[in-house]
Amino acid sequence: MSVTTQTLESEQLAILGGPKTVPQFIPDLFHWPIVTAEDEAAVLDVMRTARFSGTDITRQFEKEWSEYQGVKFSLGHCNGTAALLAAMYGCGVVRGDEIIVPSMTYWASALPCYALGATPVFCDIDPVSLCMDPRDIEHRITSRTKAIVPVHYCGYPADMDPIMAIARKHGVKVIEDVSHAHGTYYKGRLCGSIGDVGAMSMMGGKSFAIGEAGMLSTNDQLIYERAIALGHYERTGEIKDPHLAKFAGLPLGGYKLRMVQTASAMGRVQLKYYPARIKEIQAAMNRFWDLLEGVPGLRAHRPDKEAAKQGSTMGGWYNPLGHYIPEELGGLPVAKFIEAVVAEGGLSGRGCNTILHTHPVLNQADVYGDGKPTRIAFAQRDVRQSLGSLPVSEALLLGGRCLGIPWFKHDRKDAIERYAAAFKKVALQADKLVNR
Numbered sequence: 079m080s081v082t083t084q085t086l087e088s089e090q091l092a093i094l095g096g097p098k099t100v101p102q103f104i105p106d107l108f109h110w111p112i113v114t115a116e117d118e119a120a121v122l123d124v125m126r127t128a129r130f131s132g133t134d135i136t137r138q139f140e141k142e143w144s145e146y147q148g149v150k151f152s153l154g155h156c157n158g159t160a161a162l163l164a165a166m167y168g169c170g171v172v173r174g175d176e177i178i179v180p181s182m183t184y185w186a187s188a189l190p191c192y193a194l195g196a197t198p199v200f201c202d203i204d205p206v207s208l209c210m211d212p213r214d215i216e217h218r219i220t221s222r223t224k225a226i227v228p229v230h231y232c233g234y235p236a237d238m239d240p241i242m243a244i245a246r247k248h249g250v251k252v253i254e255d256v257s258h259a260h261g262t263y264y265k266g267r268l269c270g271s272i273g274d275v276g277a278m279s280m281m282g283g284k285s286f287a288i289g290e291a292g293m294l295s296t297n298d299q300l301i302y303e304r305a306i307a308l309g310h311y312e313r314t315g316e317i318k319d320p321h322l323a324k325f326a327g328l329p330l331g332g333y334k335l336r337m338v339q340t341a342s343a344m345g346r347v348q349l350k351y352y353p354a355r356i357k358e359i360q361a362a363m364n365r366f367w368d369l370l371e372g373v374p375g376l377r378a379h380r381p382d383k384e385a386a387k388q389g390s391t392m393g394g395w396y397n398p399l400g401h402y403i404p405e406e407l408g409g410l411p412v413a414k415f416i417e418a419v420v421a422e423g424g425l426s427g428r429g430c431n432t433i434l435h436t437h438p439v440l441n442q443a444d445v446y447g448d449g450k451p452t453r454i455a456f457a458q459r460d461v462r463q464s465l466g467s468l469p470v471s472e473a474l475l476l477g478g479r480c481l482g483i484p485w486f487k488h489d490r491k492d493a494i495e496r497y498a499a500a501f502k503k504v505a506l507q508a509d510k511l512v513n514r
């Protein structure tokens with residue numbers, strides 16, 4: 079690190095009246111998605127030709143997405159929640175079934191199964207990857223388990239090899255939730271093409287961002303056709319499965335889940351540039367963490383050197399976060415650390431999602447008038463999980479063991495050095511904040 083950043087780190091903390099490490103916010107460094115005249119022209123063309131609800135552009139986007147993912151079929155959806163619902167139905171999840179899913183994720187990894195009469199069973203996460211812990215899956219499998227839903231959390235690839243082995247052994251499907259991990263590789267394989275089906279959000283805040291949109295990708299024709307049958311009545315004429323084909327013309331599920339073509343038009347343009355753009359994000363984010371190597375209290379959330387050598391990456395580094403280890407900083411609570419970083423002009427926040435297993439919707443809500451909590455009514459046994467049942471997920475959130483870090487979209491050395499210096503300065507002077 080340059081002499082200047084060393085000086086920055088030894089100055090008085092900004093929260094105690096010292097100078098800011100990052101004097102100025104640079105919007106362009108963080109702005110996303112990158113939209114050019116080419117995106118604008120593609121979207122305007124849809125508006126001017128009034129093809130919002132057609133499927134011609136969506137089909138082109140699906141074809142190109144399939145080529146990118148290396149799968150046979152892709153099906154555009156109105157959002158990621160819809161794509162996950164369709165993936166669950168595609169895998170045969172129906173009334174009374176259970177799916178195994180992490181508790182530390184956005185609710186849409188789990189809750190769409192309620193619409194199918196199924197219930198989530200939550201598993202814990204690995205403390206390093208923050209993805210589904212393969213050691214916490216098998217004992218949760220019952221005769222009613224239909225699918226396992228790994229989430230590639232904040233871009234980190236879930237450990238798919240053992241997850242696939244467990245799923246194959248027990249004859250259950252694997253639905254990858256790729257909403258955080260477009261373009262992430264697991265040991266050289268693109269996430270979303272490893273399980274039976276991949277489903278992902280492409281909403282405006284995600285790494286692949288085209289509005290409100292979602293995509294389902296699979297090599298399995300029956301999963302693809304069941305997804306069409308559920309929510310794409312205008313395409314049911316293409317279904318080959320003789321049982322499903324009988325119902326062509328109306329959606330089986332009563333859903334209409336297609337992607338609006340302003341999104342698919344933007345998606346086609348975004349996809350052309352996506353690999354190059356996330357390559358720059360990867361360079362920037364790795365630069366940030368390399369600068370913080372060895373700093374007490376902070377650890378990168380990224381595949382280690384060995385895993386990186388095997389071809390695992392972080393995709394577009396959606397919602398990047400770091401591990402926070404309060405015991406290395408005199409017990410300084412993460413909220414105080416974040417406050418001090420923000421005072422430096424740095425960017426930080428809670429980082430992780432809220433846990434799902436303790437939420438009232440999973441414990442008390444009677445959504446469909448069964449006279450008992452939906453989760454019990456559907457599972458036909460009490461699968462509720464109380465506080466204390468998933469210690470790693472709970473510690474991450476309630477124990478304050480992670481924090482958000484800046485999500486750089488460009489690899490600008492000087493700026494990134496300043497942001498890293500803000501985190502390092504606070505970590506090195508944490509003792510001044512402990513009793514404050």
Ligand SMILES: *Cc1c(COP(=O)(O)O)cnc(C)c1O
Pocket residue numbers: 157158159160162183184186187229255257258278279280281290291292
């Ligand atoms: C955003 C998100 C979804 C849902 O996608 P929407 O497009 O918002 O419906 C699903 N799973 C995860 C992990 C997400 O972060």
